[in-house]
Amino acid sequence: MLPRVSATVAIPKPDLQQVFDNLRGSRLRLIGPTVVDGAIALGEIERTEQLPIGWSDEQQPGRYRAKHGAEKTYFAFNVGPHSWRRFLHPPRLTLFSAKANGKMTIEHDGEEPPRYAFIGVRACDLQAIAVQDRVLMNGSYRDPQYVARRSNAFILAVNCTKASSTCFCTSMQSGPRVTGAFDLAATELPDVFVLDVGSEAGSQVLEGTSWAPANAFDVGRATEAVQKAERQITREVRTDHLGSLLFEHLESPLWKEVSGRCLGCGNCTMVCPTCFCTTVVDTIDLSGRSERIRVWDSCYTTDFSHVHGGNIRPSLRARYRQWVTHKFAAWREQFGVSGCVGCGRCITWCPVGIDITEVLKAFRSTGVK
Amino acid sequence: MNQARPKVAVYKFSSCDGCQLAILCLEDELLTLAEKVDIANFLEARSRVVDGPYDITFVEGSITTEEERERIQRIRENSKYLVAIGACAVSGGIQALRNWIHVDAFVQAIYATPEHIHTLATSTPIADHVHVDLELSGCPVNKRQLLTVIASLLRGRIPDVPPYAVCIDCKLNGTPCVMVAQDVVCLGPLTRTGCDALCPSFGRGCYGCFGPSDMSKPETLAEHLKGRRTATPEIIRRLRGINGWSPKFRAATEKLEKTTP
Numbered sequence: 001m002l003p004r005v006s007a008t009v010a011i012p013k014p015d016l017q018q019v020f021d022n023l024r025g026s027r028l029r030l031i032g033p034t035v036v037d038g039a040i041a042l043g044e045i046e047r048t049e050q051l052p053i054g055w056s057d058e059q060q061p062g063r064y065r066a067k068h069g070a071e072k073t074y075f076a077f078n079v080g081p082h083s084w085r086r087f088l089h090p091p092r093l094t095l096f097s098a099k100a101n102g103k104m105t106i107e108h109d110g111e112e113p114p115r116y117a118f119i120g121v122r123a124c125d126l127q128a129i130a131v132q133d134r135v136l137m138n139g140s141y142r143d144p145q146y147v148a149r150r151s152n153a154f155i156l157a158v159n160c161t162k163a164s165s166t167c168f169c170t171s172m173q174s175g176p177r178v179t180g181a182f183d184l185a186a187t188e189l190p191d192v193f194v195l196d197v198g199s200e201a202g203s204q205v206l207e208g209t210s211w212a213p214a215n216a217f218d219v220g221r222a223t224e225a226v227q228k229a230e231r232q233i234t235r236e237v238r239t240d241h242l243g244s245l246l247f248e249h250l251e252s253p254l255w256k257e258v259s260g261r262c263l264g265c266g267n268c269t270m271v272c273p274t275c276f277c278t279t280v281v282d283t284i285d286l287s288g289r290s291e292r293i294r295v296w297d298s299c300y301t302t303d304f305s306h307v308h309g310g311n312i313r314p315s316l317r318a319r320y321r322q323w324v325t326h327k328f329a330a331w332r333e334q335f336g337v338s339g340c341v342g343c344g345r346c347i348t349w350c351p352v353g354i355d356i357t358e359v360l361k362a363f364r365s366t367g368v369k
Numbered sequence: 370m371n372q373a374r375p376k377v378a379v380y381k382f383s384s385c386d387g388c389q390l391a392i393l394c395l396e397d398e399l400l401t402l403a404e405k406v407d408i409a410n411f412l413e414a415r416s417r418v419v420d421g422p423y424d425i426t427f428v429e430g431s432i433t434t435e436e437e438r439e440r441i442q443r444i445r446e447n448s449k450y451l452v453a454i455g456a457c458a459v460s461g462g463i464q465a466l467r468n469w470i471h472v473d474a475f476v477q478a479i480y481a482t483p484e485h486i487h488t489l490a491t492s493t494p495i496a497d498h499v500h501v502d503l504e505l506s507g508c509p510v511n512k513r514q515l516l517t518v519i520a521s522l523l524r525g526r527i528p529d530v531p532p533y534a535v536c537i538d539c540k541l542n543g544t545p546c547v548m549v550a551q552d553v554v555c556l557g558p559l560t561r562t563g564c565d566a567l568c569p570s571f572g573r574g575c576y577g578c579f580g581p582s583d584m585s586k587p588e589t590l591a592e593h594l595k596g597r598r599t600a601t602p603e604i605i606r607r608l609r610g611i612n613g614w615s616p617k618f619r620a621a622t623e624k625l626e627k628t629t630p
């Protein structure tokens with residue numbers, strides 16, 4: 001027998017391997033957190049031992065440390081340098097390849113979209129996927145690769161039981177408790193995973209595990225664990241009228257002040273789970289074989305805003321302003337939601353540690369005056 | 370390009386030959402290359418020399434002698450499209466460290482017969498002397514980038530040589546930032562990509578061998594590092610290591626020198 005959808009169940013932690021096996025049995029490629037080059041990144045996994053068992057992280061503006069401890073925790077960390085868009089909207093995607101031999105022959109017509117199971121999607125990132133759904137799937141321009149990858153993806157979400165100093169999901173109403181669409185959502189306790197079953201597929205992958213309906217004690221402990229994470233969150237963004245506040249201060253000297261500290265490297269947009277901009281690069285080799293590749297782009301690169309006749313955002317001030325006003329103001333007008341989910345990546349992975357929450361606070365105090 | 374195979378020349382100036390070796394390192398493509406173009410003048414690879422004019426000329430090295438100053442003029446006249454390859458040709462290279470000191474003192478100290486040494490006081494990039502159609506930086510140049518340039522030129526396309534920083538390629542490749550995650554000093558945010566973010570993928574900080582990116586802000590990074598872990602003289606040393614004479618690194622290091630006690 002399998003649990004019904006919307007049931008809450010508990011499984012012993014080692015049973016997670018059975019879930020992995022079931023997912024792999026349905027020919028899904030598992031992507032989950034794993035330690036790479038000193039950080040908890042996302043990569044292809046097959047076994048639970050590849051998860052960052054015993055690892056945690058410490059994050060501050062411009063600083064990230066992965067730490068190994070004594071406890072055998074599976075998910076005692078927050079979001080890392082990668083986000084799920086690497087897999088739903090990959091950094092480089094070959095659209096087609098062609099050969100020039102007098103005429104053009106198409107050799108290869110795009111990539112076969114892989115079928116994934118995402119292990120350990122945090123609340124903020126689940127919200128980020130929902131944001132990208134609006135942009136790439138549910139709007140007027142559907143990206144077929146995104147649609148295929150997204151529709152086939154199995155999502156095992158994880159409620160955060162700790163928060164990093166850079167997290168501000170509570171401000172953006174995206175976490176730390178998972179809401180929205182998932183197949184399974186786990187809360188890790190010392191002995192069991194408490195699982196919310198979100199879909200038929202989520203129920204089916206519990207086949208062969210020793211799942212049991214969660215008892216009141218487990219549910220209570222799970223709630224408490226997520227509340228602990230919530231209490232750890234210190235960063236804050238006031239979102240009321242934030243868009244109009246920024247639009248009213250397009251000429252504020254603050255833009256120049258902050259962009260003076262900015263390196264213009266574009267890392268904030270590259271790590272952001274909701275950014276979706278791409279450019280198209282054509283490659284050619286000596287034999288005349290050519291590939292058209294879609295590559296992530298950023299509003300911080302100069303080519304991005306180079307149009308016929310010149311650059312519409314020639315200064316770093318203009319480019320920095322574009323990023324912030326897009327995330328926190330224009331996005332809402334375009335897609336009906338905030339472009340920021342409060343994951344804090346842009347704060348942690350900015351090499352000089354510029355903190356978006358501080359920047360927005362500075363605008364708030366200008367606005368109040 | 371004309372119907373016949375385009376004629377290609379490769380010349381060397383003051384340099385270590387590493388960029389010419391990068392051409393020879395195109396092992397898998399070298400035979401195809403030799404079919405598509407006439408390697409007309411490339412002394413490092415073959416002794417046969419076909420006279421110019423050449424369709425594409427690659428120039429390695431910087432200008433450090435009177436003889437080189439004259440020779441580059443003749444090469445330019447004999448070339449339709451001139452590509453400066455490598456840090457030396459693009460920014461003056463490591464040997465441009467002489468530009469901040471008195472080269473005579475070195476000549477006297479090092480050579481047994483200093484009177485035989487005829488050298489200019491400075492090491493300067495090719496573009497300081499003649500018009501350069503394209504600059505490909507790197508120490509050495511990246512062979513993929515070289516190939517892209519040749520293949521594009523053969524098809525009459527503008528070569529795609531992105532001007533942005535190494536960081537973007539680290540992010541595309543999924544390399545966690547070594548500066549943020551491992552406290553390694555990295556010039557990546559200041560440096561033009563082209564190497565596919567090689568050093569950080571091995572846990573090393575970027576040495577800046579491709580020179581400044583189009584938005585490079587060395588002083589901003591120096592200010593940040595000063596507050597955290599690395600003193601300004603060390604930053605100056607790193608910036609000057611390979612591409613110090615590029616206008617952006619040069620201006621920044623000179624300013625940093627003035628403002629640092």
Ligand code: SF4
Pocket residue numbers: 268271272273274327339340341342343344345346347356
């Ligand atoms: S803007 Fe920053 S905090 Fe917001 S979603 Fe993007 S990376 Fe996360």
Ligand code: SF4
Pocket residue numbers: 269274275276277297298299300322323324326327
């Ligand atoms: S314009 Fe900039 S901030 Fe907006 S989605 Fe594109 S890269 Fe991200």
Ligand code: SF4
Pocket residue numbers: 078079122123124125160162163164167168169170174175176177229342343344
């Ligand atoms: S921002 Fe919230 S949901 Fe995201 S990792 Fe941090 S605590 Fe978890």
